[in-house]
Amino acid sequence: MSPFSERFQPIELKPVLLHDVVIFPERYGFSGAWCNGQPVALAHMCRKGRQYRRQVPFSAPVRTVEEPCIWGGLFQHHYGHFLIESMQNLYAFRQHPERRIVWHNATRESITPWQHTLFHLTGCDRNGYEFVNEATLFKDILFPVPGLMCDVWLTQEQADAFAVCNVTVKKKKRIWISRSHVNSDNLVFTNERELEDMLASRGWIIFHPEEHSVEEQLETMGSGEVVMGCIGSAFHSLLLLKHPGSRYIVINRMNGESEAHNLQFDLIARARTDNYYVWEPPKHDAPALYRRKTHHSWPWYAFDLEAIRQELDSRDDFRGDMNGCPGMTAIRDRDAVNAVGKPILFHLKGSPSDRLYHLYRYLRQRCRPVKEFWIRLQQSIWKKFNSR
Numbered sequence: 412m413s414p415f416s417e418r419f420q421p422i423e424l425k426p427v428l429l430h431d432v433v434i435f436p437e438r439y440g441f442s443g444a445w446c447n448g449q450p451v452a453l454a455h456m457c458r459k460g461r462q463y464r465r466q467v468p469f470s471a472p473v474r475t476v477e478e479p480c481i482w483g484g485l486f487q488h489h490y491g492h493f494l495i496e497s498m499q500n501l502y503a504f505r506q507h508p509e510r511r512i513v514w515h516n517a518t519r520e521s522i523t524p525w526q527h528t529l530f531h532l533t534g535c536d537r538n539g540y541e542f543v544n545e546a547t548l549f550k551d552i553l554f555p556v557p558g559l560m561c562d563v564w565l566t567q568e569q570a571d572a573f574a575v576c577n578v579t580v581k582k583k584k585r586i587w588i589s590r591s592h593v594n595s596d597n598l599v600f601t602n603e604r605e606l607e608d609m610l611a612s613r614g615w616i617i618f619h620p621e622e623h624s625v626e627e628q629l630e631t632m633g634s635g636e637v638v639m640g641c642i643g644s645a646f647h648s649l650l651l652l653k654h655p656g657s658r659y660i661v662i663n664r665m666n667g668e669s670e671a672h673n674l675q676f677d678l679i680a681r682a683r684t685d686n687y688y689v690w691e692p693p694k695h696d697a698p699a700l701y702r703r704k705t706h707h708s709w710p711w712y713a714f715d716l717e718a719i720r721q722e723l724d725s726r727d728d729f730r731g732d733m734n735g736c737p738g739m740t741a742i743r744d745r746d747a748v749n750a751v752g753k754p755i756l757f758h759l760k761g762s763p764s765d766r767l768y769h770l771y772r773y774l775r776q777r778c779r780p781v782k783e784f785w786i787r788l789q790q791s792i793w794k795k796f797n798s799r
Contacts, residue, residue, distance in 0.1 A: 418762070419461060421754035422452050424556045426503075432549045433472045436515045437485055439772035441467040443759075450759040453554035456485050456496060459562045461756035465765060472548035476541055479551040481510040486517035486542070490621075491644025493526065495559055495675060501533055502572040503555035508537045510553060515543035528625040532575050532651065562674045564751040570682040573650040578633025580656040585615045585728055586631055588640025592619045599664045600641065601700045602713045609716055613728060620645040633657060637729050642672045649683045659687040660729055660739075664712075677747035689745060691738035693718035702793035704786050 434444040434454060442464040444454035455462045481503060487493040497514065498504075504512055512535060519540065522530075530536040541547075558569025587610050591603045600606075607617050616635075620628045628645070632638060633652045639660040640646070646661055659680070663672045672689050680687040693715035700711060722736060723729065733739055 418758045419756035422757050423754045424453060426553070426555045427453065428553050430551055432552050433469065433546055434513065434515065434543050434549060435467045435546050436544050437464060439769050439776065441465045441769065442515070443467045445469045451554060452757050452759060453556070454482065455757065457560060457755050460753065462758060465768065466759045466761065468761060470546055472546045474545060475548045475550070477550050479510045480513045480541055480549055481507050481553045481555065483512045483514040486514035488523065489644070491647045494647045494650060495561055499557040499559045500555045501535070502558040502566070502568040504535050505572050507553060511539050511541050513541045513543060513549070513552065517542050518544070525625050533573065560755070563753055564749050565678040565682055566751055574653040576629045576633065576651050577653050578630055580636055581634050582636055584635045585637045586635035587615050587617050588638065588645050589617050589619050590641050590643055593621060596704045596706060599709060600712050600714055601697045603641070605716060606714050606719065609720060613723065639729065642676065646676060647679060649679050652683060655684050657686070658729065659684065660690055661688070662690050662692055674747055677742065677745050678749055680742045681747065685743060687742040688733060689740045702790045
C-alpha cells in the first residue's frame with residue numbers, strides 16, 4: 412500500500428444537522444467544509460468508496476445564508492454524473508422540502524432545461540437553491556448520508572425517490588440507443604453506424620438520446636419491448652422509471668483493462684428489473700477510428716455484423732429465449748455487491764504536499780488552452796497521415 416493510501420481512514424457515515432458551517436467551492440483539486448474547527452466528511456464527493464478531492468484549508472466566509480438548507484454536493488453538467496452524484500441525496504431532498512438545496516460550482520443561470528425538467532419530475536423545485544462559489548457560512552444545514560454512493564451502494568429509499576415515471580411497453584417495438592452522434596473520447600466500436608443500418612433494416616428504431624428532451628428519453632427507454640445499446644449514461648435513466656417492462660441489453664466495452672459497465676450500472680439495473688442483460692458481443696480488433704484526446708491505450712473494436720445478425724435471427728431480435736446466447740450475462744448473474752453502509756475512506760487532514768498539489772492543479776488549469784491546442788494539432792497530424 413502506498414503512503415498516500417495509508418493516510419485514508421475508514422469512516423462510517425451518519426446524517427448530521429450542523430450550525431455555522433463554512434462551505435467552500437471545489438477549486439484546484441480542493442473542496443469541503445468546516446464546522447467548529449473540524450472538517451465535515453459528508454461535504455466531500457466520493458467515488459469508488461473514497462474521498463475524491465483534498466480537504467480545503469479554512470478561510471473566513473464572505474457570505475452568509477440564514478435559511479435552513481440541505482447539502483446537495485457538486486453540481487455536474489454531465490447527464491449521468493448529475494443523476495448519480497448531484498442527485499445522490501434525492502431521498503433526503505424529498506423528505507425535507509422546507510430546506511433549500513445547496514450545491515457548489517454552479518449558478519442559477521447555469522441550470523440547463525433538462526436539469527430543470529429533472530428537478531420538476533423528482534419534486535426538487537419547491538424551495539429554491541443555494542450555490543457556493545465562494546466561502547459561505549450556513550447557519551443551519553443538514554448533511555444526509557448519500558442514498559447513492561457512486562460504485563458502492565444504492566439504497567431502496569433512493570431508488571424509490573427516483574421512480575417517478577410510468578411508461579407502457581409497446582409490443583414489437585425495438586430500440587437501439589445510439590452513441591454514434593456523441594462527441595466522446597470513449598467510443599471503442601468503429602462500425603456502430605453499420606450496425607445501426609443493419610438494425611434499422613430489421614425495423615429497429617435508432618434513437619439518439621442527446622437530441623431529445625428528458626420526457627422523450629424516458630418514454631423511449633420504457634416503451635420498447637427490447638432496448639439495446641452500448642453502455643453509457645442513457646442507461647442511468649432506468650432510475651426514473653417506476654416499473655420498466657422492457658428487456659434491456661447493454662453492450663459492454665473495455666476502458667483499457669476495466670469494464671465500462673461498472674458497479675453503478677449493475678446496482679441501478681437490479682433496483683429496477685430482472686430483464687436486463689450485459690452483452691460481450693461478437694467483435695474483433697480494428698484500426699483506430701481517430702486519435703483520442705486521452706485514453707490512448709484503450710482498444711478499438713469492430714462488431715462482427717454477420718455473427719450478430721445470426722443471433723438476432725435465432726432469437727427473434729432478442730425478444731425470444733436468451734439462454735445460451737454467447738457473451739450474454741443476466742443481471743442476476745453479475746458479480747455485484749450493494750454495500751449499503753460500508754465505511755468510506757477519507758483523508759481530512761492537511762499535508763505538506765497540499766501547497767505543491769494546489770500549484771500543480773492551478774498551473775494545469777491555466778495551461779489547459781495550450782494543452783487543447785497541442786491535442787488538436789496531434790489529431791490533425793494523425794488524420795492527415797492516416798488518410799493517405
